[in-house]
Amino acid sequence: MRPPVPTPLIAIEVADTPRRGVGRVVLARPGEPPVLGPGGEDVEPTEEITGKAGTTHRRNGRWVLGVGEATPADWRTAGASLSRALQADAEQGGGTTFDVSVTDDTDVQAFVLGLLLGGYRYRVTGEDEPRRVKSLRLVGTTSPDEVREAVDLATATALTRDLANTPSDIKDPAWLATTAAKIAKTVPGLQVEVRDEKWLTREGFGGVLAVGAGSTRPPRLVHLTWNGATTGPHLVLIGKGITFDTGGISIKPADGMHLMRTDMAGGAAVIAAVTAIARRSLPIRVTALVPCAENHVSGTSYRPGDVVRHYGGTTTEVTNTDAEGRLVLADAMAYAVRNLKPDALVDVATLTGAMKITLGVRTGGLFATDDRLATQIAEAGERTGEAWWRMPLVEDLADDVKSDIADLRQCPPGPGGITAALFLREFTDGLPWAHLDIAGPARSDQNYAEVVSGATGFAARTLVELAEHYQA
Structure with missing residues (x-):
């Protein structure tokens, strides 16, 4: 059962x-x-x-x-x-x-x-x-209020675990989007829209469509809106929603591939966080975007060497189909910049094995273009028991993201976590932005403290706490 x-x-x-x-x-x-x-x-x-x-x-x-x-x-x-x-x-x-x-x-x-x-x-x-x-x-x-706040944070963490733990024979993009919508509709004032592959095609979400092209189960975009204030800052959260990741043509080794059911843990954290933010009626405007796709292998899979056109027109040369997360995030970020007028962007993703090697499995990687935003995220994590370590955006590597045949190159050589962040930065239009790479702490193979084996729910509590105390 x-x-x-x-x-x-x-x-x-x-x-x-x-x-x-x-x-x-x-x-x-x-x-x-x-x-x-x-x-x-x-x-x-x-x-x-x-x-x-x-x-x-x-x-x-x-x-x-x-x-x-x-x-x-x-x-x-x-x-x-x-x-x-x-x-x-x-x-x-x-x-x-x-x-x-x-x-x-x-x-x-x-x-x-x-x-x-x-x-x-x-x-x-x-x-x-x-x-x-x-x-x-x-x-x-x-204090009953303290207890209620703690219950809300725990509920957000548990929901993130639920979504990430659900096996991928059940959890395809449509299931994730539909489940997010059902949960959102139980919270007064939380608005939800689910966009299908036809809408994504019309709007030009080339990254999401390319990644999802190899699967018979088409992609979706989840759009959650909480208008807890009529004025003040607008925070946009974007989560990677890859419901299963084979690596595509650049296929992953068999060992460990079963864990790729949790490759949408960033998207799950964003869905759970905005639900908790709305349930607590926090006085802030928050939008969540979760691009959902299944990265599969078939005759219709996208290929290394393809050039993908993202929302808004920027093109990317594909060099590794297993680096699909940054392609779907790029579409959502470009869409947010053009249509949502955010004051800050925060994306969350199980993005790179490099970050897991760098920081281990209990600390998330934090990249940011804005010191104040970075500090607020780190402090939110400290208050809620989630550890973050700020990583550098090394400018000497920025030119490596450029491509000879397209605007950008998906996977330049060099330190993988940093170059992935530099790639994503190209879609921020200079806005305050933070990238949270949770490839390590999003899952665990053992129990420790409040963490259990499987999906951990990491990042959801940080995002709720960030929203509660956010200052632009």
Whole structure:
């Protein structure tokens, strides 16, 4: 059975006093002996209870959860570990609702993110759905508004995971666009348009059409609009929506190709972020564009050596059909510049293996033409637990993007992440712009902190936080 989209998450409640007859969770911090929070008076201390972040133990009818030094990372780790432990216990017949005794200095956002995302699971199975934890109640001095904001961020992350994890036999461009539209229509004020291949042909989206030409499942463009303010800055978010990537004629190795169902993780993050922005009624204008295509191999596939004409007329010499992401982003960026009057552009994409090699799998690459925008993105990521590292736009390499037979060359030699960013910069018309390369952190092969194996949902929280605090 295929999981629903969006995945239901644990309900988080807030109360002043604990309930009778309900399992209780006590927080513990390192010390000699460890310092136990409210509800720990009856817990017998043992050597196993250290207070280390993420450790869980059952003692005297209580769960004891280590929160370490109570940094945001510790709180996320603690929440995720507790969620996993309680889920595992529930599957063996344990409880499905618990009270967690929090303290005044609990980092509510980080803790709730861990609680909701640590137990996330996406699995296509013929088995019955296992018994699951249904609700957790935070007992103590906790702001409901803080909890709601954290739930919104976690929901955006989980939706990004849902969309990226969905297998590509189900998820083609039409499915992604239709699903985005269905979700958007549940949020008052969030407008959505889905453009089909006929519209893309009329408008001249040559990059999207070329990439999608090898598939029997035609491309789409998702256009989401949130007008949360009548004046002020207009932020445009653009996400790569490649629903499966074979590499085309420049075909990928078989090892790892199955992970290319997540090659639209940037587009998923943009869809989820704008949905959360609208759900929270943030006072800002935000538009999202997600060009969706399947990069397949057939007799109609585009070829190395082809020249693609993008929206607006700029031409690109194709040198590698596996560098398809920048071609679809270029169309959407050119369209945004000409038609949407943005104050800033931010694109998000699983774009280059080079960035994965450069920064590993837990940090996103940040390129920007505007220092203020770059700082706001990095700070938004820091506040929400997503790490970014700013990369240089090396001007000495800028001329390498030029082509002898077209305006631009798709894949010039040199450092791949940087040259890809320099290519995209050609479509910004000088506007403040940031390019977020999430090839590394968009997926994981293991659980850590609030991250689970599979699609991680990376970038969605950063985008929501950026929109909430954005200053042009």
